[in-house]
Amino acid sequence: MINLSTGAFYERSTTQIGSLRSRAETLQQQIGSGQRLEHSSDDPVAAARLRMLDREERVSAVDTRNSQTAENNLKFADEAFGQAAVMISRARELALQAANATTSDEQRASIATELDGLRQNLLGLANGRNAAGHALFGGQAAGNAYQIDSATGVATYVGTATLDAVEIGEGQSIVPGNTGPEVFSFTDSSGAQTDIFAELSALSTALRAGGQAAADAARDGLTMLDTSFDKVTTAQTVLGSRLAWLEVMTERRTENMERIADERTVMGGADLAVTMSRLQEMLTVLEASQSSFVRLANLNLFSMLR
Known part of the structure; x- marks a missing residue:
């Protein structure tokens, strides 16, 4: 016959009930959070994969x-x-009008004024x-792209020569714009570099001078x-192709984030149906253990004699 002291009985029962209650609380937390891992030691392989998924999400957030x-x-x-x-x-349209032989010098001067406004x-x-x-x-410049001389009105490009590309995921990058010369500068008929601002200014000046030279300039x-x-x-057109490529990469990131979410659920997610079933089972055992403890704790010699 094994003798069990009252103190040992209480200690063992308390430990057992405490363990059952702790396991039930853990299951409740898993149901609330949707995650089955509390510590890396619960599943080292899954925990390592979840850390990699976290990193992928952070990188994707930067790319986004x-x-x-x-x-x-x-x-x-x-x-x-x-x-x-x-x-x-x-x-x-204005230059074509100014080039017409029937256009007067006064009209060309008016055209020059509108050209100045367009410039x-x-x-x-x-x-x-x-x-x-x-x-x-x-x-990459923070200030204006073009500086205008207050005395002469000449516009000079003061931005940087290039624009840095930005990473958008999967090792891909894209240039998020254009520099001024890429849009407004070109080579004239003599092979010299010029821009629309200088040419409009020169045309305006020629039109104000009047005469046949004004028509020729037009x-x-x-x-x-x-x-x-x-x-x-x-x-x-080039910009439109960049926007289209951004759209493609955005769709890819969306699909990748969905994959990460699915894999996260598989690796660390709690199966709610299974977890709730285990919780119900655990609560039943806990309730039975508590009831048994109460009944056994109330037993004494007199009750046994009765």
């Missing part, structure tokens, strides 16, 4: 922010390209701001404006 910023900047640029194309088209508006677009508040066409300006228009629309 980069892509969103790039997309915003490209959309700003796309809108500016559209407006620039409209302005250059209007300038071409100022184009400069405003070139010095527009992107999503970060930097010059839209200034490359005819020459048509070629310049066609070249400038082509430069802007080409840049807009």
